[in-house]
Amino acid sequence: MYVLCSDLESVLLPELWVEIAKQTKIEELKLxxxxxxxxxxxxxxxxxxxxxxxxxxxxxQEVVSRSEPLEGxxxxxxxxxxxxxxxxxxxxxxxxxxxxxxxxxxxxxxxxSLEIDEEGFISGxxxxxxxxxxxxxxxxxxxxxxxxxxxxxxxxxxxxxAEKGIFFNASEKIKTEFPSVxxxxxxxxxxxxxxxxxx
Amino acid sequence: MYVLCSDLESVLLPELWVEIAKQTKIEELKLxxxxxxxxxxxxxxxxxxxxxxxxxxxxxQEVVSRSEPLEGxxxxxxxxxxxxxxxxxxxxxxxxxxxxxxxxxxxxxxxxSLEIDEEGFISGxxxxxxxxxxxxxxxxxxxxxxxxxxxxxxxxxxxxxAEKGIFFNASEKIKTEFPSVxxxxxxxxxxxxxxxxxx
Numbered sequence: 001m002y003v004l005c006s007d008l009e010s011v012l013l014p015e016l017w018v019e020i021a022k023q024t025k026i027e028e029l030k031l032x033x034x035x036x037x038x039x040x041x042x043x044x045x046x047x048x049x050x051x052x053x054x055x056x057x058x059x060x061q062e063v064v065s066r067s068e069p070l071e072g073x074x075x076x077x078x079x080x081x082x083x084x085x086x087x088x089x090x091x092x093x094x095x096x097x098x099x100x101x102x103x104x105x106x107x108x109x110x111x112x113s114l115e116i117d118e119e120g121f122i123s124g125x126x127x128x129x130x131x132x133x134x135x136x137x138x139x140x141x142x143x144x145x146x147x148x149x150x151x152x153x154x155x156x157x158x159x160x161x162a163e164k165g166i167f168f169n170a171s172e173k174i175k176t177e178f179p180s181v182x183x184x185x186x187x188x189x190x191x192x193x194x195x196x197x198x199x
Numbered sequence: 200m201y202v203l204c205s206d207l208e209s210v211l212l213p214e215l216w217v218e219i220a221k222q223t224k225i226e227e228l229k230l231x232x233x234x235x236x237x238x239x240x241x242x243x244x245x246x247x248x249x250x251x252x253x254x255x256x257x258x259x260q261e262v263v264s265r266s267e268p269l270e271g272x273x274x275x276x277x278x279x280x281x282x283x284x285x286x287x288x289x290x291x292x293x294x295x296x297x298x299x300x301x302x303x304x305x306x307x308x309x310x311x312s313l314e315i316d317e318e319g320f321i322s323g324x325x326x327x328x329x330x331x332x333x334x335x336x337x338x339x340x341x342x343x344x345x346x347x348x349x350x351x352x353x354x355x356x357x358x359x360x361a362e363k364g365i366f367f368n369a370s371e372k373i374k375t376e377f378p379s380v381x382x383x384x385x386x387x388x389x390x391x392x393x394x395x396x397x398x
Binding site: 001003078081082085086087094098101102105106107108109110111113126128129131134135138139141142143144 | 200202277280281284285286293297300301304305306307308309310312325327328330333334337338340341342343
């Protein structure tokens, strides 16, 4: 039995931190895992920038809740969920994903979580270290075959571990770096690749 | 992060084979994992009974597609999926679950699969041997905490392995046999148990 493990941001949703950066106009928040592969370093930068600019967790949730899934993403997700079990593996934070989960019909999402201090600022976070790859491996150990898809450096390990790995909306840089991974930015083509794999 | 691993039949859906038995009027098909814990033995009985009575796979899918989720199940599932990732772990067959998945908003379901012969009869099946327990363990290995719920003998191992195990709609027999497992047959009480666990 195949399971689809999909990244979330840039694949189904916009990059949430980029959305936050746009609306808060804090330049440093535009950086994503595409720019800095080290998630801890990236998060430290984000937390400092938010505190310096007085942006609370509540402000952030409000900003994030206005985000909309990428065009075609909801239809793709519905299609995929009819075909096979789908688990979204994301380095986003549950606290940001849950206010927009209804826009995707509440998919199953494994992700990180935030810690909020008494003043209402993000003070820390819990990362599922190498959680994407570890989840793919764990599913394989139970006899599942995995199709893994993502756009970024933090997806490469799960993509390489999966029976079938796919880059979706990936940058030219990463596609050139990992030329053996099939790549597309089109949901219809993505469906074809998935159908071909499970056949 | 907690994940909810829930059984399907008798917990969210009626027992599909009992539904099939009712509509095909084949008495042997009324047996479930509540009666016979050995899934292979149970399936052999079912396949023989279907062939003897000339009931094809297509007939079965039609019967199954008329099934409705248990009263309150869809609301419970929606509630749970807002709170945490949910994976349904079932010994049902994908081919029977998929025609009714839309009635539950396409949850993530890990289950078994059927083999159909050229004449359109069920000829075999692929079981995820001890798949429920193995999936719970695999999720725990990736750092997730698991709430596992089910009604029957084939749920006991995952229930015992989980950080929190719950019997839902279980028989008096099994509740007496495993008295340390918290039990309820009420979705509101179930929500309370889950909330208490994740707090």
